[in-house]
Amino acid sequence: MQNEKLHKTPLHRCHLQLGAKMVPFAGYEMPVQYTSVLDEAKSARREGGLFDVSHMGQFSIRGNTALEEIERLVTNDVRKLSVGQAQYNMLCNEKGGTIDDLVVYRRSEEEIYICVNASNRAADFEWMRSHFSSKVTLEDESEQTALLAIQGPRAEEIMCRVSDESTVKKLKYYWAVDAKALGLPCYLSRTGYTGEDGFELYVKSRDAISVWEGLLEAGRKSGLVPCGLGARDTLRLEMGYPLHGHELSPEISPLSAGLGWVVKIHRTAPFIGQEALKQESAHGSPRTLKAFLIEDRRIARQGYRIANEEKVSVGEITSGTFSPHLNHPIALGFVAKEFSGNDRFLVRIREDFVPVKPAKLPFVPTRVLKGA
Numbered sequence: 001m002q003n004e005k006l007h008k009t010p011l012h013r014c015h016l017q018l019g020a021k022m023v024p025f026a027g028y029e030m031p032v033q034y035t036s037v038l039d040e041a042k043s044a045r046r047e048g049g050l051f052d053v054s055h056m057g058q059f060s061i062r063g064n065t066a067l068e069e070i071e072r073l074v075t076n077d078v079r080k081l082s083v084g085q086a087q088y089n090m091l092c093n094e095k096g097g098t099i100d101d102l103v104v105y106r107r108s109e110e111e112i113y114i115c116v117n118a119s120n121r122a123a124d125f126e127w128m129r130s131h132f133s134s135k136v137t138l139e140d141e142s143e144q145t146a147l148l149a150i151q152g153p154r155a156e157e158i159m160c161r162v163s164d165e166s167t168v169k170k171l172k173y174y175w176a177v178d179a180k181a182l183g184l185p186c187y188l189s190r191t192g193y194t195g196e197d198g199f200e201l202y203v204k205s206r207d208a209i210s211v212w213e214g215l216l217e218a219g220r221k222s223g224l225v226p227c228g229l230g231a232r233d234t235l236r237l238e239m240g241y242p243l244h245g246h247e248l249s250p251e252i253s254p255l256s257a258g259l260g261w262v263v264k265i266h267r268t269a270p271f272i273g274q275e276a277l278k279q280e281s282a283h284g285s286p287r288t289l290k291a292f293l294i295e296d297r298r299i300a301r302q303g304y305r306i307a308n309e310e311k312v313s314v315g316e317i318t319s320g321t322f323s324p325h326l327n328h329p330i331a332l333g334f335v336a337k338e339f340s341g342n343d344r345f346l347v348r349i350r351e352d353f354v355p356v357k358p359a360k361l362p363f364v365p366t367r368v369l370k371g372a
Contacts, residue, residue, distance in 0.1 A: 006024055006027060006028055006029040007028045007029070007055070008028065009028060009054035009055060009208075010054060010146045010205040010206070010208035011052045011054060011212050013209070014052075014209060014213065015031040015226075018034050018226055019034060020032075020033065020034045020226070021033050021034075026117070026118035028055040028118065030052070030055060030229050031226075031228040032228045033229075033231070034225070034227070034228055035225075037230035038234075038322070040225060040230070040231035041227070041230075041231040041235055041325075042324050042325070043152075043223060043224075043227070044151055044225075044227055044235060045235070046153070046223070047152055047223030047224060048150060048151065048152030048154045048158060048219055048223060048224040048225070049151050049152055049226070049231060050148065050149070050212070050216060050219070050224055050225070050226050050227060051148065051149040051151065051228075051231075051232055052146075052147075052212070052226075053149050053200070053232075054145070054146040054208065055118040056118055056142075057116040057118060057120075057124065057125075057140065058113065058141045058145045058147070059116065059124070059125065059128065059139065059140055059141065060107075060111060060112070060114075060138070060139045060141055061112040061113075061114070061132070061136050062110055062136060062139075063110060063135050063136035065135045066111060066112045067081075067112060069132050069136050070104065070114075071269050071271065072131065072269070072270070072271055072272065073127070073128065073131055073271060074089040074091055074104060075089060075090040075092055075254065075262055075264060075265075075274075076089045076090070076104075076262050076263070076264060077264045077267060081106040083106050083107070083108055084105075084106065084176060085106055085174065085175055086103055086105045086106075086175060086189060087103070087104050088101070088174075088262055089103065090102075090262050091124060091127065092254070092272055092273030092276075092277070093250055093273060095273065095276050096253040096254075096273045096276035096277040096280055097249065097253055097273075098249060098250065098252055098254055099120065099124065099127060099250055100117055100123075100124050100244055100248075101117070101244055101254075101259075102114055102115060102116045102124070103115045105176055107187075117244050119244070119245065120244060121140070121142060125138070131272075143205070144204060144205055145202055145204070145205060146202075146203050146205045146207070146208035147200060147201070147202055148200070148203065148211060148212060149192050149198060149199070149200045149201075150201070150215060150219070151194040151196045151197075151198030151199075151235075152198060152224070153196065153197065153367065154222045154223065154224070155196070155197055155199055156168060156169065156197060157222060158215065158218055158219040158222055158224055159181075159188075159199055161219075162181050162182045162214055162215060162218050163179055163180060163181045164179065167179050167188070168188075168199075171190045171199075172190060173190050173191075174190065174191055175189070175190055176188060181211055181214070182214040182215075184203060184204075184211060185204070185207075186201045186202060186203045186207075186211070187201070188200075188202075189201075190369070192368075193232065193235070193236045193239075194232070194235040194236065195235060195239035195241075195364065195366040196235070196366075196367050196368065197367055197369050233319075234321050234322075234323070234324065237321050237330060237332065237363075238323050238325060238362060239361070239362045240291055240362050240363065242257050242259065242332075243319060246302060246332075247319065247332055253277060253280055254277075255277060255281060256287050256288065256289065258289045260281070263277055265277050265278050265281050266278075284337055286336070286337055287334040287335060287336055287337060288334065288335055288340040289318070289332060289333070290333060290334075290335050290358050291363065292331045292332070292333060292345065292356040293329075293330060294320070294330065294331060294347065294354060295354065295355040295357065296354045296355070297329065298354065299321060299329045299349075300320040300329065300331040300347045300354070301317060301320045302318055302319060302320065303316060304316070304348060304349060305348045306333050306335055306345055306346070306356075307347070307348060308339055308342060308346070309342075309345075309346065311346060311353055314345070315333055315334045315335035315339070316333055317333040317347060318332050318333050318334060319332045323363060323364070326363060326364065330359070330363050331347070333347075342358075344357060345357070345358070
């Protein structure tokens with residue numbers, strides 16, 4: 001009965017044919033793995049992985065004042081964007097908490113295109129709608145759009161087989177262009193959430209199966225494999241990338257999550273949450289997000305308590321997994337400000353206090369082409 005109430009992406013049939021294990025996620029029935037999480041994560045870093053992320057939401061804002069209106073809602077400096085450029089951003093409430101983290105594209109002079117998290121899609125849309133003027137048109141294009149992500153060191157060569165080689169190779173990191181893949185129109189973006197080089201393809205829902213199957217066929221000899229949400233979560237955690245509902249929430253500011261580089265608190269053009277974030281910046285965040293190596297084979301999962309060496313609770317784990325590339329459990333968690341300088345901690349896993357030590361991010365070196 002539960003599955004009947006879940007949404008399905010346009011690629012649902014493909015996942016079943018590939019034998020994927022399906023799970024509920026953000027209101028959708030999604031593939032968590034096809035073979036194993038560890039094998040898929042390794043393949044994505046070694047050759048390439050193909051992900052269905054069509055559960056994500058896509059909005060278009062059109063009008064002469066589109067850039068000006070989104071500027072009032074997000075924390076980064078969108079006025080620096082050239083047409084075709086993308087930018088990681090935060091949508092904050094008045095208290096500086098994170099409504100959502102999102103990617104903003106300046107698709108044209110009069111259109112802003114936004115990719116939002118699936119679980120926040122309705123709330124994001126209503127927040128934007130309530131703050132925009134009648135001068136712009138806000139449209140939710142999520143149902144008509146599928147999103148595929150091809151990630152890994154061989155992503156570029158595979159994309160060159162299905163799209164114009166010159167277009168693919170010239171596309172810089174965090175830029176996007178209207179292009180074709182397998183002869184079908186797509187908005188091609190050199191972005192992703194794995195720490196690897198790669199691309200995200202926004203395509204019409206009706207074209208999703210053709211593009212998915214075509215990419216897998218084109219990438220077969222290069223080792224491309226389909227990857228589920230389990231591998232995606234492992235890869236993003238190895239990078240220390242935040243996940244909304246874990247490291248970010250309406251009660252967690254981007255500053256406390258270590259994302260100060262996304263917040264232009266002294267920007268001349270004001271944005272919602274700016275004053276609260278200025279105060280937090282001046283006085284310090286009450287908690288700090290830290291990365292941990294677990295000195296045990298057990299995984300420290302979300303909600304597990306972090307303690308000091310005297311076993312006094314000082315924080316909480318937000319994400320934890322087993323890193324196939326370190327062959328070791330890793331985690332992220334918030335620690336109270338007064339204990340953030342400690343170099344030794346404990347995590348309570350069931351009835352045991354397991355030693356953990358702070359680590360530097362990313363856990364695994366990134367290979368995104370930031371200099372491209």
